Amino acid sequence: MKYYAPKGLSDILPEEIPYWHAVEGEVRSAMSSYNYREIRTPMMEKTEVFARGVGEDTDVVSKEMYTFDDKGGRSMTLRPENTASVVRAYLEHKFFGKEELSKWYYVGPMFRYEAPQKGRSRQFHQYGAEAIGSDDPALDAELITLAIDILTSLGLEDVGLKLNSIGCPADREDYIEELVSYLEPKQEGLCADCQERLTTNPLRILDCKNETCQEIVKDGPVMTDHLCEDCQVHFDEVKSYLGELEVDYVIEPKLVRGLDYYTKTVFEVFSEDLGAQDALVGGGRYDGLVELFGGEPTPAVGFAGGIERLVLLLEELERVSHSGEGLDLYVATIDEESKKVAVKIQRELRKVGLITEVDYLGKSLQGQLGYADRYDAKYTAILGPRELEDDELTLRNMESGDQIKVSLDNYVEDIGKRITD
RNA sequence: AGGAGCGUAGCUCAAAGGCAGAGCACUGGGUUGUGGUCCCAGUUGUUGCGGGUUCGAUUCCCGUCGCUCCUCCCA
Numbered sequence: 001m002k003y004y005a006p007k008g009l010s011d012i013l014p015e016e017i018p019y020w021h022a023v024e025g026e027v028r029s030a031m032s033s034y035n036y037r038e039i040r041t042p043m044m045e046k047t048e049v050f051a052r053g054v055g056e057d058t059d060v061v062s063k064e065m066y067t068f069d070d071k072g073g074r075s076m077t078l079r080p081e082n083t084a085s086v087v088r089a090y091l092e093h094k095f096f097g098k099e100e101l102s103k104w105y106y107v108g109p110m111f112r113y114e115a116p117q118k119g120r121s122r123q124f125h126q127y128g129a130e131a132i133g134s135d136d137p138a139l140d141a142e143l144i145t146l147a148i149d150i151l152t153s154l155g156l157e158d159v160g161l162k163l164n165s166i167g168c169p170a171d172r173e174d175y176i177e178e179l180v181s182y183l184e185p186k187q188e189g190l191c192a193d194c195q196e197r198l199t200t201n202p203l204r205i206l207d208c209k210n211e212t213c214q215e216i217v218k219d220g221p222v223m224t225d226h227l228c229e230d231c232q233v234h235f236d237e238v239k240s241y242l243g244e245l246e247v248d249y250v251i252e253p254k255l256v257r258g259l260d261y262y263t264k265t266v267f268e269v270f271s272e273d274l275g276a277q278d279a280l281v282g283g284g285r286y287d288g289l290v291e292l293f294g295g296e297p298t299p300a301v302g303f304a305g306g307i308e309r310l311v312l313l314l315e316e317l318e319r320v321s322h323s324g325e326g327l328d329l330y331v332a333t334i335d336e337e338s339k340k341v342a343v344k345i346q347r348e349l350r351k352v353g354l355i356t357e358v359d360y361l362g363k364s365l366q367g368q369l370g371y372a373d374r375y376d377a378k379y380t381a382i383l384g385p386r387e388l389e390d391d392e393l394t395l396r397n398m399e400s401g402d403q404i405k406v407s408l409d410n411y412v413e414d415i416g417k418r419i420t421d
Numbered sequence: 422a423g424g425a426g427c428g429u430a431g432c433u434c435a436a437a438g439g440c441a442g443a444g445c446a447c448u449g450g451g452u453u454g455u456g457g458u459c460c461c462a463g464u465u466g467u468u469g470c471g472g473g474u475u476c477g478a479u480u481c482c483c484g485u486c487g488c489u490c491c492u493c494c495c496a
Contacts, residue, residue: 004488007487063422116488117492120496124496209493210493258495276491277496282495366452367448369455369457382455384454386454394454401455
């Protein structure tokens with residue numbers, strides 16, 4: 001074969017589509033119950049939207065962006081995530097003046113240039129929600145329950161919630177200072193990446209998987225001990241709301257997340273049933289992002305979930321039903337004369353909503369019945385010289401094998417009634 | 422970016438230097454106009470690509486492309 005889809009970009013084939021529809025359907029229905037409205041932003045932005053919004057030193061920006069120059073010489077980037085675009089759109093269309101709290105959701109493709117593996121591809125799909133305009137901890141809890149409700153309504157039960165607070169920028173500054181002064185004397189023991197991170201992004205050392213780094217970090221300062229009173233109260237309130245909502249969680253002090261814009265609450269929902277890439281949903285509060293883009297200081301919180309990973313789980317659980325996709329009626333024909341009548345009959349029945357098919361492969365009657373069987377046809381109409389002679393068709397119930405004659409004068413009503421029973 | 426594994430029929434996989442096979446699927450027949458089960462027959466190949474070793478390579482070697490999984494990070 002000469003042509004392949006580019007590495008990391010894959011086709012979603014017809015047989016997988018039921019899973020996608022199941023996920024997208026649950027997402028839309030949950031979002032709408034929670035009163036989030038859909039927004040669709042462009043699939044690409046000027047590179048600086050992500051570079052500034054997500055943060056220059058993050059993995060996403062520093063090594064995973066699909067960036068190219070357009071014909072006007074502008075640097076463009078396929079969106080690696082959608083929060084930066086949503087905030088850009090919020091400001092561009094001046095929603096701060098239109099509504100006090102903007103609750104939006106999105107579903108669509110994202111792009112990150114990485115080596116593909118299970119649960120990770122270069123084009124992948126996320127659903128996500130953003131609530132811009134409130135610092136109420138109850139809103140943090142709402143986003144978390146929204147994320148979890150989508151998963152449980154799809155039938156997933158073995159999901160866990162990791163929760164942490166990384167405080168406000170001032171808290172982080174204090175904490176980073178202390179972390180760095182704790183780590184500097186031990187610098188030699190850190191892995192090469194972490195020695196680099198010590199100057200670029202010390203927080204990321206916390207979730208380095210390297211064992212010796214973990215050993216060193218284990219006895220170091222903990223973020224949640226360095227929250228200012230405001231952030232501490234907020235964190236406590238989030239936990240208290242989650243308690244009220246009976247949501248189980250684990251406090252994960254080392255959860256810092258890969259994007260620079262987060263403040264206060266951060267969380268991750270994961271599954272034990274996935275491979276190495278087990279994060280299903282990630283999110284948190286980003287009180288500084290609107291201001292970073294030039295708006296008034298505006299608190300906000302959101303999350304994003306990966307559809308591919310959900311589909312993987314649903315396929316393993318076989319939770320999605322494939323029934324109801326068969327044909328209502330197959331119209332089998334014997335000769336050219338009957339085929340001409342068959343296409344007219346088929347069109348009339350399709351107009352009333354039946355799923356029908358005729359033979360386009362020149363199959364024998366036997367072959368046509370085999371085809372009807374394979375595609376789970378409820379009924380097969382048989383049309384040949386004998387039927388045309390009497391101005392009727394033979395209607396075969398494919399389950400029982402019973403056959404009756406139906407007049408060509410009122411077949412639409414007659415057949416329609418039998419099939420919808 | 423690094424590590425490991427795998428590329429043979431439409432699909433799932435055998436053949437381990439000596440005639441490229443099986444199951445499923447597909448087509449026809451048993452049924453001159455009737456599916457599912459059954460029986461019979463038939464079709465299907467640049468063994469990913471290029472080179473090397475050999476009398477002979479799907480098999481061994483080198484290269485290359487592709488896929489998959491893993492490390493890192495994340496959705």
